[in-house]
Amino acid sequence: VRKYLAAIVAYAAPAAAVWTLLGAILSLLPLRGVALIPTIVYCSYYGLAETIGLRALPAPGRGWQVPQSFVRGAPRCRRLLTWGVLLGPGIATRNPYAGFGLLPLVLASLGNLKAGLAVGAAIGTAHGTARAVALVRDAHQIDAAEYLQSVLRSMHWRIADGLVLAFVAGVAIVATSIHP
Amino acid sequence: VAMATAQAQTQPQLRPRLAAATAALSLGLLTSWAAAGRVELLAASVIVVAAGNGYAKAHSP
Numbered sequence: 665v666r667k668y669l670a671a672i673v674a675y676a677a678p679a680a681a682v683w684t685l686l687g688a689i690l691s692l693l694p695l696r697g698v699a700l701i702p703t704i705v706y707c708s709y710y711g712l713a714e715t716i717g718l719r720a721l722p723a724p725g726r727g728w729q730v731p732q733s734f735v736r737g738a739p740r741c742r743r744l745l746t747w748g749v750l751l752g753p754g755i756a757t758r759n760p761y762a763g764f765g766l767l768p769l770v771l772a773s774l775g776n777l778k779a780g781l782a783v784g785a786a787i788g789t790a791h792g793t794a795r796a797v798a799l800v801r802d803a804h805q806i807d808a809a810e811y812l813q814s815v816l817r818s819m820h821w822r823i824a825d826g827l828v829l830a831f832v833a834g835v836a837i838v839a840t841s842i843h844p
Numbered sequence: 845v846a847m848a849t850a851q852a853q854t855q856p857q858l859r860p861r862l863a864a865a866t867a868a869l870s871l872g873l874l875t876s877w878a879a880a881g882r883v884e885l886l887a888a889s890v891i892v893v894a895a896g897n898g899y900a901k902a903h904s905p
Contacts, residue, residue: 708869711868711869712865715862715864715865715868716858716861717858717861754897754898754901759897761897761901761904763893763896763897764893764901766890766893767894770886770889770890773883774883783890783891786887786891786894787891787894790891790892790894790895790898791897791898793898794896795898795901795902798898798899798900802902802903814903818904821900821904823861824896824900825893825896826865827864827868828889828892829893830865830866830868830869830872831868831869831872832872832890832893833869834868834869834872834874835873835875835876835885835886835889836872836876836886837876838872838873838881839876839882839885840881841881842880843881843883
């Protein structure tokens, strides 16, 4: 239980802080009426591409990975903190799923500081916590067979991500037409 | 969509996935319509996306 709690705090706390700040900045931009249109285009394009496996433009994001030198030889506590700060928010490193790019778009469409702060904090907490739970639950060395399993699992996640994006496209279409 | 539809016609294995994408889009339209287009639904959806994304990223090779 302590292992879970330490990882969750190390990942979720920096993630909540970063996304709350991002939520504040993006919701203050005058994009309320505008940001839902790119949201619809983004979700429709990547939703379809990921669900049916089309070769599409790579999902926006960075290709950077945490270098081993950042954590090699460091005490366990500092290692956990480094992983948590860099991986918890999800912004610094590579992410193969297009769903992640949707998050700032929706924050920009809120157009309300209070909502931006609340949704930003919730996004950060959800992302950091889920990542920490998955890592602690499945943290072990993997062999070749398990690597293939993880590739297969990643393909299934991509389809699920595409389906959620298609759902959000539908939500955003109605939201735009009712509250233009 | 046209390209996807064309591919789906030539590759029958894509049809169920295209149907699933259409169903997800329709579900989003219906749910949002039932919620009178409230932005809270969009906010709740992205929180789910964030959680799913964090969990899935930890499992990507």
